[in-house]
Amino acid sequence: MQQSSCINDMPDILDLKAFERRLTEVIACLQPSTTRWRIVLAVISICTAVGAWHWLTDPHTSAVSFTQSLWNHPFFAIASTSLVILFMLGIHKRVIAPSIITARTRTVLGDFNMSCDDTGKLILKPRPTTT
Numbered sequence: 001m002q003q004s005s006c007i008n009d010m011p012d013i014l015d016l017k018a019f020e021r022r023l024t025e026v027i028a029c030l031q032p033s034t035t036r037w038r039i040v041l042a043v044i045s046i047c048t049a050v051g052a053w054h055w056l057t058d059p060h061t062s063a064v065s066f067t068q069s070l071w072n073h074p075f076f077a078i079a080s081t082s083l084v085i086l087f088m089l090g091i092h093k094r095v096i097a098p099s100i101i102t103a104r105t106r107t108v109l110g111d112f113n114m115s116c117d118d119t120g121k122l123i124l125k126p127r128p129t130t131t
Contacts, residue, residue, distance in 0.1 A: 016122060019122070020116075020120065020121060020122045023105060023116065023120035023122075024119055024120035024121060025120075026101065026120070027098050027101060027102065027118075027119060027120040028119075028120075030097050030098045030101070031098065033094070033097075034094065034095060034096075034097055034098055037091055037094040037095050038095050040086070040091070041086065041091055041095055044079060044082050044083050044086060045083065047075070047079040047082075048076070048079040048080050048082075048083050050075075050079075051073060051075045051076025051077075051079045051080065052076055052080070054073060054075070054076065055069065055070075055073045055076045058072070058073065060072065061073075098118070099118075102116060102117075102118055102120065105120075109122070113125045113127065113128065
């Protein structure tokens with residue numbers, strides 16, 4: 001009796017394995033792009049912070065108008081403008097893209113009493129006991 005049950009479950013197991021392979025493949029393909037976007041965000045953030053430090057410590061900043069002070073510090077102006085543009089273009093979503101996919105997948109898999117780790121490997125939870 002149990003043997004026939006295992007034979008009937010074989011297509012389901014193959015489907016789960018195929019889903020897991022595809023999920024891990026998608027997450028793995030996103031990692032290089034995510035790493036590059038994280039580096040870009042880190043570099044622009046550091047440039048903005050350094051430029052802001054020079055801009056704020058300049059004694060002439062308080063003596064001139066805002067636009068003139070930005071004109072006197074083009075490094076800060078360009079770096080901060082670039083940072084704002086990158087956020088408007090969605091760099092924050094590109095930096096955490098694999099996390100977004102795994103979180104949404106966990107939400108869907110929760111209905112089937114399953115989950116997944118950060119790499120996309122499926123986690124089968126024990127069957128709930130009915131009392």
